Amino acid sequence: MEYFWQLFIGGLTRGSIYALIALGYTMVYGIIELINFAHGEIYMIAAFTGLIAATVLTMFGLSGPAVLALASLIAITYACAYGFTVEKIAYKPLRQAPRLSPLISAVGMSIFLQNYVMLAQTSDFLPFPDLIPAVPGLDSLAAFMAPTEVVIVATTAVVMVLLTILVKFTKMGRAMRATAQDRHMAMLVGVSVNRVISQTFIIGSALAAVGGILVASHVGRINFFIGFIAGIKAFTAAVLGGIGSIPGAVLGGLILGWTESFATGYVSSDYEDVFAFALLILILIVKPSGILGREKIQKF
Amino acid sequence: MKLKRSFFISLWFIFLTFPILSIRVNTIERVVQWRWWNMFYVALGSFVLSLAWFYFLEKREPRPMPIVAEPVKERFSRHPLTGSGKIRLLWVLPALFFLSSPFFLSTYYTNVMTTALIYIVLGLGLNVIVGLTGLLNLGYVAFYAVGAYCYALLNHHFGVGFWVALPLGALAGGLAGILLALPVIRLRGDYLAIVTLGFGEITRLILENWNAFSFGPSGISHIASPGFFGIALTVPQVTIYIYFLMLAFCLLTVFVVRRLQHSRIGRAWVAIREDETASQAMGIDTARAKRTAFAIGAALAGIMGVIFAAKTTFINPASFNFIESAMILSIVVLGGIGSIPGIILAALMIILLPEYLRVFSDYRMLIFGTAMVVMMIFRPQGIIPYVRRTYEFHLSDRDKARL
Amino acid sequence: MEEVMEVRQLEMNFGGLKALDRVDLRVFREEIVAVIGPNGAGKTTLFNCLTGAYEPAAGDIFISPPAEKKRRINGLPTHKVTKLGLARTFQNIRLFPRMTVLENVMIGQHSRSRAGVLAALCRDKKTIAEERAIVSRSYGILEKMGLVEAVNELADNLPYGAQRRLEIARALATEPFLLLLDEPAAGMNPQETKELESLIRRIRADEGIAILLIEHDMKLVMSLCDRICVMDYGEKIAEGAPAAVRINPVVIQAYLGEDGT
Numbered sequence: 001m002e003y004f005w006q007l008f009i010g011g012l013t014r015g016s017i018y019a020l021i022a023l024g025y026t027m028v029y030g031i032i033e034l035i036n037f038a039h040g041e042i043y044m045i046a047a048f049t050g051l052i053a054a055t056v057l058t059m060f061g062l063s064g065p066a067v068l069a070l071a072s073l074i075a076i077t078y079a080c081a082y083g084f085t086v087e088k089i090a091y092k093p094l095r096q097a098p099r100l101s102p103l104i105s106a107v108g109m110s111i112f113l114q115n116y117v118m119l120a121q122t123s124d125f126l127p128f129p130d131l132i133p134a135v136p137g138l139d140s141l142a143a144f145m146a147p148t149e150v151v152i153v154a155t156t157a158v159v160m161v162l163l164t165i166l167v168k169f170t171k172m173g174r175a176m177r178a179t180a181q182d183r184h185m186a187m188l189v190g191v192s193v194n195r196v197i198s199q200t201f202i203i204g205s206a207l208a209a210v211g212g213i214l215v216a217s218h219v220g221r222i223n224f225f226i227g228f229i230a231g232i233k234a235f236t237a238a239v240l241g242g243i244g245s246i247p248g249a250v251l252g253g254l255i256l257g258w259t260e261s262f263a264t265g266y267v268s269s270d271y272e273d274v275f276a277f278a279l280l281i282l283i284l285i286v287k288p289s290g291i292l293g294r295e296k297i298q299k300f
Numbered sequence: 301m302k303l304k305r306s307f308f309i310s311l312w313f314i315f316l317t318f319p320i321l322s323i324r325v326n327t328i329e330r331v332v333q334w335r336w337w338n339m340f341y342v343a344l345g346s347f348v349l350s351l352a353w354f355y356f357l358e359k360r361e362p363r364p365m366p367i368v369a370e371p372v373k374e375r376f377s378r379h380p381l382t383g384s385g386k387i388r389l390l391w392v393l394p395a396l397f398f399l400s401s402p403f404f405l406s407t408y409y410t411n412v413m414t415t416a417l418i419y420i421v422l423g424l425g426l427n428v429i430v431g432l433t434g435l436l437n438l439g440y441v442a443f444y445a446v447g448a449y450c451y452a453l454l455n456h457h458f459g460v461g462f463w464v465a466l467p468l469g470a471l472a473g474g475l476a477g478i479l480l481a482l483p484v485i486r487l488r489g490d491y492l493a494i495v496t497l498g499f500g501e502i503t504r505l506i507l508e509n510w511n512a513f514s515f516g517p518s519g520i521s522h523i524a525s526p527g528f529f530g531i532a533l534t535v536p537q538v539t540i541y542i543y544f545l546m547l548a549f550c551l552l553t554v555f556v557v558r559r560l561q562h563s564r565i566g567r568a569w570v571a572i573r574e575d576e577t578a579s580q581a582m583g584i585d586t587a588r589a590k591r592t593a594f595a596i597g598a599a600l601a602g603i604m605g606v607i608f609a610a611k612t613t614f615i616n617p618a619s620f621n622f623i624e625s626a627m628i629l630s631i632v633v634l635g636g637i638g639s640i641p642g643i644i645l646a647a648l649m650i651i652l653l654p655e656y657l658r659v660f661s662d663y664r665m666l667i668f669g670t671a672m673v674v675m676m677i678f679r680p681q682g683i684i685p686y687v688r689r690t691y692e693f694h695l696s697d698r699d700k701a702r703l
Numbered sequence: 704m705e706e707v708m709e710v711r712q713l714e715m716n717f718g719g720l721k722a723l724d725r726v727d728l729r730v731f732r733e734e735i736v737a738v739i740g741p742n743g744a745g746k747t748t749l750f751n752c753l754t755g756a757y758e759p760a761a762g763d764i765f766i767s768p769p770a771e772k773k774r775r776i777n778g779l780p781t782h783k784v785t786k787l788g789l790a791r792t793f794q795n796i797r798l799f800p801r802m803t804v805l806e807n808v809m810i811g812q813h814s815r816s817r818a819g820v821l822a823a824l825c826r827d828k829k830t831i832a833e834e835r836a837i838v839s840r841s842y843g844i845l846e847k848m849g850l851v852e853a854v855n856e857l858a859d860n861l862p863y864g865a866q867r868r869l870e871i872a873r874a875l876a877t878e879p880f881l882l883l884l885d886e887p888a889a890g891m892n893p894q895e896t897k898e899l900e901s902l903i904r905r906i907r908a909d910e911g912i913a914i915l916l917i918e919h920d921m922k923l924v925m926s927l928c929d930r931i932c933v934m935d936y937g938e939k940i941a942e943g944a945p946a947a948v949r950i951n952p953v954v955i956q957a958y959l960g961e962d963g964t
Contacts, residue, residue, distance in 0.1 A: 035494065056325075100436060116320070578799065581782075581793075582782075690855040
């Protein structure tokens with residue numbers, strides 16, 4: 001039972017991270033029907049930027065919570081900046097092009113960013129400091145969950161709530177929903193589609209950045225390739241829950257997290273990634289629109 | 301005005317790249333390296349590049365399309381290598397080069413040429429799936445691996461020879477292609493891409509972890525090279541032998557792909573790429589056509605896998621990763637979707653240039669990524685665009701068309 | 704007269720919406736029948752059921768290919784329906800934009816030819832002859848449609864009216880006995896519409912094809928068709944000769960009243 005609970009919490013933690021990244025995918029896909037292959041790389045860049053910021057700040061004598069706060073802020077800002085820039089360079093010029101083009105551009109962008117970071121920094125794994133502070137109250141939960149795990153899950157939950165508020169109740173959120181449903185109509189009623197698209201990318205990147213910092217702290221090390229696998233898995237999660245659906249991304253993330261956790265725990269840990277891909281293929285065969293997705297009716 | 305915009309853009313890029321380019325962190329050794337000069341390079345580079353970017357952006361066609369808009373008159377010829385007098389001349393020089401190169405190049409460089417030829421065929425094979433039929437396959441390397449491991453394992457366990465393994469590799473590849481096709485047939489572009497990517501990764505992961513079957517990460521070594529009528533050959537001789545084998549196979553592939561392109565099935569593939577719903581409405585069994593495309597593309601990769609295993613005599617899962625698939629995809633895309641000469645040129649460039657420009661080898665993938673983005677935006681039709689076939693009709697004979 | 708198609712008590716649902724509500728319709732050989740009705744009446748849904756794009760929730764669709772038995776085609780895949788002899792054009796033009804005009808029409812001949820991968824590779828006499836025949840027949844159709852000048856043009860480059868005609872040409876290449884035209888006159892000026900009318904008449908006369916069309920252009924419909932079927936909210940509300948339908952009060956109320964002719 002103890003083991004089961006461990007796997008459950010592990011899955012919950014993983015799932016939360018996948019959910020955070022998946023949200024970025026699903027939001028972008030909802031708006032411009034494009035899989036942002038480079039999204040995983042934003043996650044990785046956030047982790048690297050956070051590491052660099054934390055190292056420099058520590059060098060300047062700051063410590064503990066200040067480092068965490070500032071480094072996270074810097075990482076998130078940069079992730080948003082990169083997301084924004086990537087959209088403007090690789091996707092915006094191809095909005096009218098046939099579907100293959102932006103997809104290939106996205107793959108190219110992903111490869112570019114990976115190598116950019118690798119060449120600028122290093123191809124080695126770099127240790128990442130544990131930025132998550134030891135909050136006294138959390139120790140009592142240590143029997144159930146590690147403090148970092150608590151922080152991850154809690155942060156994800158808070159972010160979820162904030163995002164839902166944003167999408168449902170703010171003007172920006174309304175504009176996003178309108179653009180996702182019918183871009184031309186949204187333009188006609190005065191929505192600045194370019195602005196909405198940029199905003200979507202920025203928010204998605206911010207979420208991925210939060211995930212990046214949390215995971216980097218939790219796992220303890222990063223390298224230029226972590227975005228690739230995390231990206232694919234997060235995309236799996238988004239598709240699982242129904243691409244374009246925000247609650248779907250969270251649901252998908254959690255299901256994927258638990259599946260991986262229990263599968264590696266009870267079956268085999270070597271094939272961890274295979275489970276994720278197999279799940280993806282299964283879902284796409286059985287219900288391509290995902291669990292919470294709506295069937296798109298073909299209009300002739 | 302434009303200068304002002306580029307100025308601000310260069311400022312933005314200085315900001316953007318500051319942490320990653322200008323600061324190098326090494327937390328293992330606890331070192332921080334400040335590289336202020338990079339900021340200057342970034343500023344200059346982004347200023348100049350942004351000017352060029354916006355300039356070319358304005359100049360391009362309003363709707364970037366991967367196929368040329370104006371059909372060019374092409375005289376139909378049955379034999380792929382003949383044509384009008386001018387085209388014939390174009391072929392002579394490269395043909396001479398290819399036929400004679402093993403005799404004046406070192407063993408190493410002959411090997412490199414063979415690799416280039418292998419990638420030409422891989423590019424042409426992927427072209428059938430991606431270029432002609434429009435199915436974005438990001439896991440093509442899986443079929444390559446299937447062929448390679450097929451030969452390696454058969455040779456290791458049962459001593460199966462190269463020539464026997466060739467058709468078996470094709471078969472194995474083809475079957476794998478159909479296997480992958482079955483679930484993905486109904487999927488739309490983006491989903492298809494991800495599933496094929498997953499398939500490619502799953503194949504690699506299984507090869508890496510199922511030690512009992514594939515010998516895991518250490519791979520399989522001492523794979524037999526092809527024999528020459530039973531005579532054992534020295535390493536340099538084998539290299540030349542395999543080179544000519546590959547050259548012949550390359551020509552065969554060009555022939556095959558060209559014939560398929562200009563046939564009923566080739567038209568059906570392109571129709572599916574253009575509009576699948578309309579294709580079905582016009583009587584094309586799209587599921588079957590897609591399966592055929594996958595099978596043929598995969599079979600070609602399978603054969604290449606066998607040749608690769610024979611050439612290097614050692615294979616392991618690391619050679620069959622996503623980067624390979626991405627490289628083959630870039631060959632198709634950069635060369636020109638559906639364009640045989642374009643793909644040949646792109647493959648040669650992508651394999652041969654890094655060899656001769658060793659300086660850039662670290663930056664190879666970076667350049668790939670950049671090239672993919674830039675080509676899609678500014679020249680989606682590729683280096684040598686594919687041109688649709690035109691037909692000549694004689695007005696005197698109203699009911700017959702002269703081909 | 705021989706029947707070519709019968710639709711019996713056809714029903715189709717999308718979620719809670721009844722798109723087709725017990726629709727009956729028969730089409731006879733060499734007839735020109737129009738399906739009209741306000742937007743959302745279910746006309747294109749009917750077409751989609753006929754061609755196998757949708758599987759109807761209830762009811763039957765029968766077709767009687769010439770010299771063959773009558774058969775039920777509910778839920779048959781689209782390409783099989785086309786092979787049996789039912790061809791269609793689309794409401795929003797769906798040509799193959801990056802293929803030439805000739806190639807677009809040649810695609811229509813796909814189900815009437817047989818060359819597979821092996822034949823393509825060998826290029827034997829039979830295959831070459833088949834290719835020649837395909838090109839020749841396609842050219843012939845383009846001649847009839849007045850598109851020969853554009854034979855080697857990319858379909859995308861054609862003007863709108865020519866694109867519409869190309870779609871019809873392509874559908875004709877499948878050698879159908881029943882042609883479904885979805886709003887063929889949409890976006891055409893009166894001159895083009897007149898030409899379209901005589902074109903459709905010629906198709907009926909020369910090829911002996913029955914034609915079922917969805918249209919909003921009342922002038923065209925009244926002038927061209929033998930019979931009109933009126934739909935509203937998924938139901939057939941009237942059917943008959945143009946003169947009769949025109950004065951039918953139910954129809955006028957539902958539809959013609961707004962349009963006025």
